Amino acid sequence: MSKKENIMIKRLKEIFNTEDLTDKHTSFYQFGGWKQSKRKQEFVIRAKQIAESRGIPIYLRDRDDIGVPLGQRFYEPLYISSTETLCEREDLQLVNNAAIQQMGDDIKRTVIIGLDLAHKILKERLGKEVTPETINHYMEVVNHTMPGGVVAQEHMAEVNPELTKDSYAKIVTGNQELKDSLDSRFILDIDQLFPEEKAEEINDEIGSRIFQVTRVPTIAIRIADGGIVHRWASQQTVLAFIAAYSIGGGAPLSDFAFAGKHAQVIVLGNTTWPRRARAPNEFGGIPFGYISDICQADRVSDPLTYVLESVALGGVLYDLIWWGGYMGGGVGPVNGTASLYTNEVLDELSRYMDEWIHHNYGGYNSVKPSLEVVKKIAQESVCRVLEEYDNYPVLLEEHWGGGIRLNVISTLASITTGLATGNSLASLMAGHYVYAHLVKEAMGRNAWGGGEAVDLVSIPDIVSTFPDGALIPELRGPNIFSTMVAHSAFPVGGITASHAAKGHPWVLSPVVKVAFSDPNLVFDFRYVRREIAKGAKREFNFTGDRNALRPGGE
C-alpha cells in the first residue's frame, strides 16, 4: 500500500500535541476544563456583559454547579480536511458558522422554472413573438422584480436592494444558437463551466429547453420557510412577463402563474411527513441525488475528492441542519458530522480503500455488484478502521462515540463500494451492512438510537418491493423513515461515488447540476470544506443580514 505521508497521523500528532500516538495512557484533570477553549473563554466574557445588560442570566459556563463536561478531557481542536484551518468545535456549530448557514440558504432559496410553457402561452394564447431580444429584455425585467422591484402596479412598496442583493435569475439551455444570442450576463454557460466532455452530454440532455434558475433573496427564507421560495419566484416571474411582454390582466396570467408554481417548476425539496412537517424546499425533502448534483467538486477535482466534498455537504446539510433542526435544535449534532470532514481521517481511510479497490479490482467501476462484493468491502472497511482505532487510541478519543465511529465506517464502506461497483444500491447496502460486522468483530451493539436502528431496517427495505421500501438511492432522502436519523451523509457519499466511478456528468438532474455551477452563488459548491473553513475563521462573507435596517444603516 501507499508509502505517502499519512496526513491523518500528522494532524492527530498536532492536535493532541504528542509524538506517540500509540500511547494507551493519559493523565486526567490537567487540561484546564473549559478554559482550554479560546472560544468558550470569549463566550464567558461576552455572556457576562449580556447578562448585565438584559438582566437575565445567559451562558453560565464558568459555573461549577451546572455540569462541567470537560474537567477530565482534552478538548482537542480540529483541522478541516483539505485545508490548513485549525478551529474549535464551536466554530463548526450551525449558529456559529456563517458559511454553513449560507450553504443551506443558497440551496433553500433556489427554484428552477421552465420557461418553455410560459413561452408557449405567450405565443399561442397571446400571439406574442418570443425572440432572443425579447428574452433578454425579460431577463432584465425579472432581475428587477426578483429582488423586490415593482412593475405594472401603482403604489406598491419596493424592497431596499441592499437587503436583497443576492437575488437574481439566470438562464440554462442546451441550445447553442439561442445561448449565443442571449446576453451573457444572464447565462449559465455550460461550455464554460464544465469540462468539455461533460458539457457536451449536459447540453445534449437539456437540449432546446430553457430553464430559469431563480435565487430568491436569502432574507426571504430567513423570515419564512422554504415554502416561500417557489411562490416568491413564480409571482415575480409572472410580473416580469407582464411588463416585458406588455400583457394585460386576465386568464393568461393564471396560466403563467400555474406554469411557474406548479406545471414547470423544479422545487428541490418535497414536503415532509406530518410529524416533521415542513414546507417544500426544506432540507429533509431533498433527495440524496440532488446533493450529489449540488456539489460541484467534480468540475475541479478528482473523483475521490468530489466524493469527500459531497459527504461534507450531505453530512452538514442533512445531519447538522435538518436533523439538528427538526429533532433537536440547540447545540445540535456537531461532532458526528465533523468526523467526516476533519483531521483528514476519512480522507486517509478513503485513499487507503481507493488503493485497495485498484489492487483488488483493477480500478473504479470494475467489479459487478453482488452481495459478496458488498460484504467484502464492508468487512475491509470495518477492519481497517478498527485497526486504526486499536493502533491510535487518540483517534478513538477523537471519535468518542459509537455513532461517530459508525458514521465514519459506514461512509467509508459506502463510498468504496460505490467507486468499485458504480452501483448506488450496492453502495447503500455496504453502508448499512457495516453494523453487522461491527457487532461481530468488536463493538457489540453500537451507536446510539439513530445509528444501527436505521441500518437494521434499511438492509431488508432497500431490496424489497414494498412501497415504503424500494426507491432507487438517488431519490431516497431523510424523509424516509429508515434513513432519516442523523445517518444521512454516507448515502450521499455512496451515490456520488457510484456515478463518479462511471464519469457521469450528473447524478439525478442535469438542470440542478448546472444551477449550482453558478459563480454568483454566495457559497462556492466546488469547495465545500474550504468554505466551511472560511466560516470557522469568520472570513466568510454571507448575505441575508439586516444591517441596512440598523440605526445608521443604508
Next chain:
Amino acid sequence: MELDFYDEKGKLIAEGIPLNSLDFRSNKNLRKMVSTFRRTVFIDLHALENTLKNGLVGGEMIVGNECKVLGVELEHPIVENKEEIIHKLQEYLATDEITAIEDLLVIKVPMDDIEIACDSVSSPILKTSVALTQSIAEIFDLNIFDGVDLVKTALLGRYPQNVAPNGLLKSFLKVPTKVEGLSSSYRSMSVNDIVALSGKKVFDSVAMAWLLEFAAANETGYSVGWYKRLYLLGFAYQGLNANNLTYELVKECKKGTLYDVVDAVVQKACEDKIIENLDGIYYPSDMPLWNAYAASGQLAATIIECGAIRSAQSVGSIISTYNDLLQILTGLPSVEFGRAMGSAIFMNWLSHSIYGGGGAGVFSGEHVSVKGSRGFLIPCICAAMCFDVGTQLFVPDTTSKNMYKIREALPELHDIHKRIIYSCRGDGDE
C-alpha cells in the same frame, strides 16, 4: 318526497323516484358505482417501458421531466409481455377485472380489499405496485441488482421520499396526504379528468361531479341530520335535472342574459310556492328546496353563457354574478348560503391572477379556493369545460388524454346521469 327525472333532451326517464333513494345507505348500486373510483388503478405499459429504458424517474414537473438517472437504464419488452403481466396481476391481486386498452391496463382491485382497507384510496395503488413490480421481476428474471427498485420507482415516483405516489401507476383519486381536509379524496379529481371520463357530455359530467361531491359530503357528515335534505335536493336538481328544472330554464333563457335566468328561477320558485313575495320581500317556505332551485339556475346560467361563447374561462364570474343578482333581487340566500358565490369569486380570482390557480379545468373540489362549496360549484365548472372548444391552455384532451381510454374499460360509468337515476329504481347489477 318523490321526483321525476329527465335527460339532456328534456325527455322523461324516471318518475316518482323517492328523494331518499339517492342516499348511499339505501342505494347499493350507487355505492358500487362510487367504489369504482376508489378501486381502479391504471398503468400505461408503453410509458413504463420507455421510462425504464431511459432512466427517466423521479421528475416532479407536471409538464416535462427534470430528472434522468444515468446507468440504471433497463431495456425489457414490457409491452410485448402484456398478457403475461396481466396473468400474474390477476393471480397476485386476486382479480379478474383487468382490461387492456391498447397498452393501458385498467385494473380493479377486489371489493373485499376495499372493504378491509382503512385507507381505501391509497391501498389499491400500493398493492398493485407490489404486484406489478414482482410480476415484472419474475418475467424478466430481475435480481437485486438488476433494477427491481427502478421498476418500483417508475410506478410510484419519489414515494416515500415525497408524501404521495407520483409515478406512472395512477388512480382516479388523490391519496389523503395530497388533499385538503379529512375524507376529501372523492373531491380530488380535476375538472378535466371528470369531463374526459364522462365523455365530455354536459349532463354526464355534472352527474359524475355531483356523485363524487355527494360521496364526499356523505363521508364528512355534510349529508346527515339538518343538512341531509339540502344536499340530497342539490344532487337531484342540479346534478340530475330533477323535474326537468335545469333543462326548462336553459330552454326558456337560451337567448337571454344572466338576469333572465335569475328572473326565471324566482318566477318558477314562486309558481311552485317554494318562495313567496309578500310586499316586495321574499320568504322561503322550504329553504333546502329553494336552494335546489337556485342551484339549478346556477347550472342553467353556466350552460347558457359558456355554451354561447364555447369557452370555460368565465365560469367563475358567471356563478358569482348569478348569485349576486339572485341575492339582490330576492334578499334570500344564494346557492349554499353564499358558499357557492364565495368559492366562485375565489376561483375566478385565482383563474385570472398571478397567484397560481390556472384555468378552470385544473381545479378540483378539495382545492383551497373552491372547497368551501360542497357539491354546487365543481359540477358547474365541469359543465363549462364541456363547452370549451380549446380556448384554455389546460384542456381535457391534453391533461386527461388517458381518461378517454379508461372510460372504454369502465362501462359502468357510461351515461352516468341515467345510470344514477336508474339505480334509484333498483336497476343495475348489485
